Amino acid sequence: MLRSSRHRFAALAIFLVFMAYRSHAQRPSFSVGTAMANPGKKATGYLEVPAGVDSATKLPVVVINGAKPGPVLALVSGAHGTEYVSIVALEKLISLLDPSEISGTVILLPLVNVPSFEQKVPHVNPIDNKSMNRFYPGKADGTQTERVSLLITKEVVDRSDYLIDYHGGDLDESLRPYAYWAPTEKEAQDRISKEMVLAFGLDHIIIWRDRSTDLNATRYLDNTATARGKASIVVEAGYAGTVESDDVALLVNGTLSTMRSLKMLAGDPHPIENPVWLDRVVDVISDGSGIWYPLVKRGTYIQQGMKVGYVTDYFGKTIVEVRAPIGGVVLHVNAVPSLKRGDNIANIGVVASHAP
Ligand SMILES: [Zn+2]
Secondary structure: OOHHHHHHHHHHHHHHHHHHHHHHHHOOOEEEOOEEEOOOEEEEEEEEEOOOOOOOEEEEEEEEEOOEEEEEEEEEEOOOOOOHHHHHHHHHHHHHOOHHHOEEEEEEEOOOOHHHHHHOOOOOEOOOOEOOOOOEOOOOOOOHHHHHHHHHHHHHHOOOOEEEEEEOOOOOEEEOOEEEEOOOOOHHHHHHHHHHHHHHOOOEEEEOOOOOOOOOOOEOHHHHHHHOOOEEEEEEOOOOOOOOHHHHHHHHHHHHHHHHHOOOOOOOOOOOOOOEEEEEEEEEEOOOOEEEEEOOOOOOEEOOOOEEEEEEOOOOOEEEEEEOOOOEEEEEEEOOOEEOOOOEEEEEEEEOOOOO
16 A cells, blocks of 8 residues: 555545544434433433422333434323223333434333233323323423423423324223314424424324413423424224224324324335314213113214214113214214213314315
């Protein structure tokens, strides 16, 4: 080897080491709770919620720090710990998402409401009997649900650029898959959130307008992100305790497609074309207590006035005939015979007259 080329080789080697150091230095590690991931790595840990007026708790958290720079996406599931499809879908994504292929960082909370999951209690956190998707942004001196909500607001929402909240039909809800899109009148943010919800690919999308913009009264997780300027969507699949593989696939594939639309994964997204847009959701509430007999299934399209089911007393006598207050699609219908006055029997989505 000639002397000059040896020098050139040495200079190149020093340059490459410098560049490697620089690129490493530019992409710092990312920590959420006790999960700390270096670039190109995945780490697991816990968000630890200290004891307050009630017991301490901890939530599993995964940080997937991509090899390449990019935005931060939060994926959150299990606020309702018996909406199993959403939880199982995020469990699949923990192993599927490869940090070497990702631009940016994914913060993944697969199970917010551990007591609900463990004790098989639908709708609420059994520790304080509160829904874990109604008390955002949370508070430090509140009950467990409020303390968890505050930690998620600070550690997850505030540090993300985008957020997807996953739900589904709970143990007593027979639900067809759908998504929520909540426009804010902020053009750039709405364009991104709309791209996200279309890329996710669920074929029914509820337009959720007029939500609180008061940062201290956002109530829902997605609205907590939206009000803080982060494009976010809600997706729902699965029903009544089942874990069907096609429902899980909807949420897994939808997430991958959304990450492609956000340029966090290579490849093209597969957006839904011409989804059914719903501009209103009407609750059907029970007028009486007794045994519920449905006459429609999840996803059925019904006309105003159509009988959707009836309620009998415990002697078999019909006490309430339930008719559709409006025409639309049955988003979910009560899946079990138990019913008491004031319970939600069904939600009917009203088809929008035109796409937004
Ligand atoms: Zn839910």
